[in-house]
Amino acid sequence: MKLAEPDAKMLQEVGALAEVRGRSLWADARARFLRNKAALIGLVVLILICLFAAFGGLIAQYERDFVDFSLMGANAYQGSPSIETGHYFGVDIDGRDLYARTVQGTRISLLVGIVGALVAVLVGTLYGATAGYIGGRVDNIMMRTVDVLMSIPFMFVLILMLVIFGRSILMLFIGIGLISWLDMARIARGQTLTIKNKEFVEAAVATGVKPLKIILRHVVPNLLGIVIVYATLLVPQMIIFESFISYLGLGVQEPNTSLGALMSLGTKQMNNGTLWMLFYPLFFFLITLFAFFFVGDGLRDALDPKDR
Amino acid sequence: MFAYIVRRLAIAIPTILILVVISFLLMYSAPGGPFNSERPLPAEVMANLEAKYGLDQPMWRQMVSYVWGVVTQFDFGPSFQYTDRTVNDVIAQGFPVTLTYGLWSAIVAMVVGVSLGVSAAVRQNSVLDYLAVGITIGAQALPNFVMAPILVLIFTLWLGWLPGGGWNGGQWEYVIMPVIALSTSYMASIARITRSSMLEVLNSNFIRTAQAKGLPMRRVVLRHALKPALLPVLSYLGPAMVGMITGSVVVDIIFSTGGIGQFFVNSAFNRDYAVIMGITLLVGVLTISFNLIVDILYAWIDPKIRY
Numbered sequence: 360m361k362l363a364e365p366d367a368k369m370l371q372e373v374g375a376l377a378e379v380r381g382r383s384l385w386a387d388a389r390a391r392f393l394r395n396k397a398a399l400i401g402l403v404v405l406i407l408i409c410l411f412a413a414f415g416g417l418i419a420q421y422e423r424d425f426v427d428f429s430l431m432g433a434n435a436y437q438g439s440p441s442i443e444t445g446h447y448f449g450v451d452i453d454g455r456d457l458y459a460r461t462v463q464g465t466r467i468s469l470l471v472g473i474v475g476a477l478v479a480v481l482v483g484t485l486y487g488a489t490a491g492y493i494g495g496r497v498d499n500i501m502m503r504t505v506d507v508l509m510s511i512p513f514m515f516v517l518i519l520m521l522v523i524f525g526r527s528i529l530m531l532f533i534g535i536g537l538i539s540w541l542d543m544a545r546i547a548r549g550q551t552l553t554i555k556n557k558e559f560v561e562a563a564v565a566t567g568v569k570p571l572k573i574i575l576r577h578v579v580p581n582l583l584g585i586v587i588v589y590a591t592l593l594v595p596q597m598i599i600f601e602s603f604i605s606y607l608g609l610g611v612q613e614p615n616t617s618l619g620a621l622m623s624l625g626t627k628q629m630n631n632g633t634l635w636m637l638f639y640p641l642f643f644f645l646i647t648l649f650a651f652f653f654v655g656d657g658l659r660d661a662l663d664p665k666d667r
Numbered sequence: 668m669f670a671y672i673v674r675r676l677a678i679a680i681p682t683i684l685i686l687v688v689i690s691f692l693l694m695y696s697a698p699g700g701p702f703n704s705e706r707p708l709p710a711e712v713m714a715n716l717e718a719k720y721g722l723d724q725p726m727w728r729q730m731v732s733y734v735w736g737v738v739t740q741f742d743f744g745p746s747f748q749y750t751d752r753t754v755n756d757v758i759a760q761g762f763p764v765t766l767t768y769g770l771w772s773a774i775v776a777m778v779v780g781v782s783l784g785v786s787a788a789v790r791q792n793s794v795l796d797y798l799a800v801g802i803t804i805g806a807q808a809l810p811n812f813v814m815a816p817i818l819v820l821i822f823t824l825w826l827g828w829l830p831g832g833g834w835n836g837g838q839w840e841y842v843i844m845p846v847i848a849l850s851t852s853y854m855a856s857i858a859r860i861t862r863s864s865m866l867e868v869l870n871s872n873f874i875r876t877a878q879a880k881g882l883p884m885r886r887v888v889l890r891h892a893l894k895p896a897l898l899p900v901l902s903y904l905g906p907a908m909v910g911m912i913t914g915s916v917v918v919d920i921i922f923s924t925g926g927i928g929q930f931f932v933n934s935a936f937n938r939d940y941a942v943i944m945g946i947t948l949l950v951g952v953l954t955i956s957f958n959l960i961v962d963i964l965y966a967w968i969d970p971k972i973r974y
Binding site (some may be wrong): 506511512514516522595602618630640 | 678682690808813913936948954
């Protein structure tokens, strides 16, 4: 009878433990991610950048394509950043408000990165999963195609496409979409090869589920972890790629702009002493990339834990 | 092994053909030809010019004769823009430049990247490690078209140590800044890959054994850990080498080094089809060859690879 009380207590504890809900893979991953300070800071910064891109235009005092002729060419001594004039980030060489242009540039750069990553996720995952699941000769042909496409110098082909078909943001998206899915297809295929021999896929096959449905319902969801990680790491790559294209003058065209285009203008005016033209866009470019790097690394550690 | 190499070569040939066809179709479908200018030429002159360069032939004819010329005589045809030169001349002028600073960049990126990565991994979570990680992340994010003008600003305008551009036959003063601008981001990637794979290797059992035997850390790292840790770096090296040797278009433009990147962009704007094709093919062949070399090296070094 002496044991009754501790027993009861113990039982209570066990009961309390039983109330704890089972931990899913995603809940585990979320917990790991939230414990990672660098990733968390990256996420916060990323949200702030998105807010800046979405709503930053509301506090701009000028339209992004408004040319102040009195400041044109005189921005070095009259167009420096100041709160009073409303040009928070100063004025560029053509007398346009750099703040409004930076907001828009951030928006376009983010858009380019995210569209590139989305294409990669949609096309690459489905392609890779299909190749891996079907296997055999189909797999061979599909992956050899990827190999062939990968050995094409895409920077050169993209320059060619933009020169030939005209410079438009659509063309840029097409060009970036063409490259971005290749790596993803390889990764998805590799992962599919390990998934397709698991019992749950076998069970689906045994119950007569059609191959397409198996790929969509059973294979792809299990690829999501690794796909999300690589998509996050792909976004900064796409943003960097776009900035190169913009540097060559082939990217986003005026009056639209991107961070790459702004930085390129900034470097060309560096000798005039208008360093703000370089450093404000560069600042947003760098923190955007850093945020994506850290979030991507954090996601990798969270979803694909190895003791590193 | 031999069969593997043959098989890979067999894949390389259709790849190059596809590359030819794609770039040819792209250029063929372009509105406007190489001789369209502000002031339209008389019709007869135009016809004569087109006949001279074979542009009046049907498309497949042009393509076949082009491929034939390349395969049998290694002849990439005449340049449309530089009338007195062939594409071979243009490439012969530009490629050595690109190759010189490309190879130096590759060496710098590898040596600095691997040593940075290894020393960061060996002292994980030390100040040195954080510093290395910080440098590599920064170097990966900073585009070289921003870094190059800053280098020029510092070393040319402020310090006056180095010339701000040009090539001058590849004197070392002229090579330094292009190499720094080109190699930095590759260096950063190599350092990151080396660091993470080194960390993985250092946590494995055979390293623990080596340490338990009482080997000094230096020997453990250099003798036992380095080789397996470099395998992922090796597979990154293929595309990276191509990226560096074909030179960055951007570096060529900023430093006016006169490499093939500069010719490519000029030709693209001038619709100089022949030069564009020649350079695209050159880069494609280089890409394929480097990937092949890396894959063979990989298969040779890592006995676990099935080929």
